[in-house]
Amino acid sequence: MYNTDAPPYPEINFDEYCIYTSIKSDGFSGLNVRNGPYGALSSCEPSDGTVHYSGDKDMGTETFLTESKWVSDHAVEILDAALSAMVDQYWENREYVLECLVDEDPSEVVPEISAPQDLKSLCGIVAVHINTPDDSGNHRFGIEFGCNWEDEHGAGVRFKNLIAIEDGHASEAFDFR
Template identity: 30%
Template sequence: MKEITHELLGYFTFEEDQCVWRKKNKLVIFNQEFDVNIDIVEYDEEYEQGVEFEEDASGHFQDEQIDALTTFYDHKDNILKEVENAIFTYYQENYKVYRSYENTESNKDQVAPIISKKEDLSPLLQDMGLFIAERDAAGLRKIGITFECTWDPNHGLGVLLKNEQVAAVGTIDDAIE
């Protein structure tokens, strides 16, 4: 297993099965501490694609990726409050649809309960992740925040941040565009 210690971002290991550099950390959201996988795609400028194999991984990240993660940590409390609000709004707008997929009231309450406050989302979320892709043409700082969730176990929950602002809430695919 390949390992690096980045001068600004710290210790990472290369996860060949995911084609990412991974760092473990903890974050608090919805009043719950989550173990978080922070994944960064290493981009190979020569081949114009993400590095896929450990032997090709050098641990060189793009400036936008470094800026995205350091800026996130500099402002994480405010950013995570905005993410909480966005997820709560998304849930309130969509939970009835997810409840309609279940055939018993017990299942509905387990998968997508009726809730009235943000903190009630906490038990419905697991396995938080941050995903930092390679830079895009616009040069935006992008971070995808992902969760497994009870209401959509196949597609999960994702929030896309662009320049630390919530740009989209939906499935994990929406967060790692």
């Protein structure tokens, strides 16, 4: 009753390598739910915006939560930048997917898109990978996506603040070099 130390919110978990949490953010809602193995589609319903965050286990808990909250607070701008960054790779990979389709309807798997926002129905966030801020205080993180156009490797976008600095396969989201 007299303990005034509240547990950290949201709940944090650790494993041998990483620190984890999940945060619900309206800015990330409406994508696919990609909680299946290797970012596979796990629900036909649009996501409610709950996203899993991970960071190196040696990152301080306060830093991890602060950075995760910053990303969550800027989810709308971040998602817009990520979807815009992935348009070119979508068109490049779409041709390969079309060649491999047998019984699937191309308009459902890899439809023609007219705007980056059209990708929302074709991908979902597997995880947001948090890195520590750089010496200038810039936020560094990456978003790993499961997606229709690259189901083996997924897609990834790495950020510095609100700027997408690299995109490609999922590994771009967590390869902070």
